[in-house]
Amino acid sequence: MSTSSAAPAAPAGPGHSPSDFRAAAHQAADLLADYLTELPARPVWQPMPDAARERLLALPLPEQGRPLAELLDDISEEVLPYPMGNGHPRFFGWVNAAPSPAGVLATLAASAMNPSTAGGDHADVHLERTVVRWIAELVGYPAAPGGGLLTSGASMATIVALGAARARAAQRLGVDVREQGLAALPPLTGYVTGETHSCVRKAAQLLGLGSANLRTVATDADGHLDLDALRAAVAEDRAAGRAPFRVVGSAGTVNSGAVDDLEALAGFCAEEQLWFHVDGAYGAFGRLDPASAHRFAGLELADSLALDPHKWLGVPVDCGCLLVRDPAQLRATYSLVPSYLRDDAAGDLGWFSEYGIEQTRPFRSLKVWATLAALGRAGVAASIARCCELARLLGELVEAEPDLELLAPVETSIAAFRFAPAGVAQERLDAVNQALPVAVQQRGQAFVTGTVLHGREAARACLLNPATTEADLKLLVQEVLAAGRELLAR
Numbered sequence: 424m425s426t427s428s429a430a431p432a433a434p435a436g437p438g439h440s441p442s443d444f445r446a447a448a449h450q451a452a453d454l455l456a457d458y459l460t461e462l463p464a465r466p467v468w469q470p471m472p473d474a475a476r477e478r479l480l481a482l483p484l485p486e487q488g489r490p491l492a493e494l495l496d497d498i499s500e501e502v503l504p505y506p507m508g509n510g511h512p513r514f515f516g517w518v519n520a521a522p523s524p525a526g527v528l529a530t531l532a533a534s535a536m537n538p539s540t541a542g543g544d545h546a547d548v549h550l551e552r553t554v555v556r557w558i559a560e561l562v563g564y565p566a567a568p569g570g571g572l573l574t575s576g577a578s579m580a581t582i583v584a585l586g587a588a589r590a591r592a593a594q595r596l597g598v599d600v601r602e603q604g605l606a607a608l609p610p611l612t613g614y615v616t617g618e619t620h621s622c623v624r625k626a627a628q629l630l631g632l633g634s635a636n637l638r639t640v641a642t643d644a645d646g647h648l649d650l651d652a653l654r655a656a657v658a659e660d661r662a663a664g665r666a667p668f669r670v671v672g673s674a675g676t677v678n679s680g681a682v683d684d685l686e687a688l689a690g691f692c693a694e695e696q697l698w699f700h701v702d703g704a705y706g707a708f709g710r711l712d713p714a715s716a717h718r719f720a721g722l723e724l725a726d727s728l729a730l731d732p733h734k735w736l737g738v739p740v741d742c743g744c745l746l747v748r749d750p751a752q753l754r755a756t757y758s759l760v761p762s763y764l765r766d767d768a769a770g771d772l773g774w775f776s777e778y779g780i781e782q783t784r785p786f787r788s789l790k791v792w793a794t795l796a797a798l799g800r801a802g803v804a805a806s807i808a809r810c811c812e813l814a815r816l817l818g819e820l821v822e823a824e825p826d827l828e829l830l831a832p833v834e835t836s837i838a839a840f841r842f843a844p845a846g847v848a849q850e851r852l853d854a855v856n857q858a859l860p861v862a863v864q865q866r867g868q869a870f871v872t873g874t875v876l877h878g879r880e881a882a883r884a885c886l887l888n889p890a891t892t893e894a895d896l897k898l899l900v901q902e903v904l905a906a907g908r909e910l911l912a913r
C-alpha cells in the first residue's frame with residue numbers, strides 16, 4: 424500500500440506560476456490596448472473567413488493544458504481579429520456600445536476577486552448598493568435603500584419586475600401566487616404597444632401570464648402609447664371580468680427612441696391601481712441630455728424601472744439594473760432562504776438573492792463604479808448629450824437627402840429612416856430597404872441594422888459613441904445611398 428506523502432500535482436503544467444501570471448497580465452494589457460487603439464482604423468465589421476470560423480467551431484477539447492502566454496497568442500490570432508463591430512465609431516447597430524476603458528480594467532479586477540455578490544459583508548455587496556443608488560440619481564429615480572439590483576440585462580430586470588407586479592396583483596385578489604400559482608386568478612392583463620421591446624412579451628410568457636393577456640394598445644403617429652386607447656382597453660377588460668394589473672411605458676423605444684408620456688401614464692396607473700413599469704433599457708439615461716430631459720418627466724413615478732448600464736453607459740456586458748419604489752414587494756416575491764444560506768450579519772436589507780432570481784451573482788458593480796468614477800456625472804451627461812446631438816444631426820442629414828426619408832422624429836439618440844427615391848413602388852422600396860442594412864454592413868464602412876416601423880421596412884442608427892464625428896455620419900449617409908442605389912439597380 425502506498426503511503427506517499429507527495430503533494431498533489433499542480434492543476435496545470437508549466438507556464439502557470441505567479442510570475443508567469445504577472446508576465447502574461449502585462450502582455451494582455453499591451454494586447455488589449457493595441458486592440459482598442461487600432462479598432463477605429465479597421466473595417467467596422469467583416470464576415471469571418473470560413474477557415475477562421477471553422478477553426479473555432481471545430482476546436483477539440485484539449486487533453487493537456489498550455490502556458491498562459493500561449494493562450495494570449497490564440498486570443499490575439501483567433502479571436503480579436505473578428506469583432507462584432509461595436510466599439511467602432513461607425514457602428515450604429517442595435518443598442519451595443521463601445522466598452523468603457525475603465526470598465527474593461529475593472530472587469531479584470533472583479534474577476535480576480537471572484538466573489539458571489541449574493542449577500543454578506545464584503546466590498547462587492549456594499550459597492551452594488553452604492554452604484555444602484557448612483558444609477559437612480561443619474562436618471563432622477565428615488566433611491567430607496569434596497570430598492571434595486573444589478574441584473575444580467577434589462578430582460579432579466581423585466582422578469583424580476585413583472586414577477587413582483589404579478590405577486591402584488593394576486594395578493595390584492597386574495598391569492599398568494601407563490602403558494603397557489605395562477606390557477607385561482609382571473610386573467611391578469613397587461614398593456615404594451617407595438618413598439619414595446621419583445622422582452623416584455625417573453626417575461627409575460629415565462630411567468631405564465633400568456634401573450635394573449637398582453638394587450639397591444641395603439642400608438643400615435645410617432646410611436647407613443649395612446650392614453651385614450653389605453654383607458655378604453657382597461658375599461659373594456661374590467662367589464663369583461665379580466666384583471667388589468669400593469670402597464671409598460673417606454674423611455675426610449677428600440678426602433679426610434681420614442682419616449683412615452685410617462686407622467687400621464689403614471690397618473691392613469693395610480694388612478695386605476697395598476698403597476699407602472701418603465702422600460703428605460705436603452706433610453707433612460709437620455710434624461711441627462713438637457714435638450715431631451717423634459718421628455719422623461721414622470722419616470723420617477725414608475726413602480727419599477729429597467730435600465731441597461733451595458734448600453735448607453737458603456738459598462739462592459741453584462742450589466743442591467745432594476746429600480747423599484749417598494750423594495751419590500753421585491754423581497755416578498757423572491758426571498759427564499761434555506762438554512763444553509765442564513766446569514767445573521769446581513770442586516771435589515773438581507774441578501775441581493777432575496778430580491779431577484781440569481782443566487783450566485785457576479786461582481787458587476789465594480790465596472791459600473793469604474794465607468795462612472797472615470798467620467799463623473801458631468802462626463803456621462805456630456806457624452807449622452809453629444810450622442811443625442813449627433814443623432815439630431817443625422818436626422819437633418821437624412822432629411823436633406825431627397826432619396827432618404829426620416830421615419831420618426833429624433834427624440835433621443837436613434838434615427839430611423841429609409842431609402843425612398845421618388846417614383847419607386849412601395850413593394851419594391853420595402854424589398855430594397857429590407858436588404859439595405861446587410862448591404863451597408865458588408866461594405867465595411869458603417870454598420871446599421873433594420874427594423875419595421877409603421878409597417879415599413881426601415882434602417883435605424885443608434886448613436887451611443889461620443890467618439891463618432893460628423894464626418895462619420897456623412898460617410899454613413901453616403902454608404903446608405905450607395906448601397907440603396909446598388910440594390911435598386913439589381
Ligand SMILES: *Cc1c(COP(=O)(O)O)cnc(C)c1O
Nearest residue numbers: 518576577578620622677704705
Ligand atoms: C436592449 C433592450 C431591452 C433588453 O435588454 P437586454 O439587456 O438585452 O436584456 C429591453 N428594452 C429595450 C428598449 C432595449 O433596448
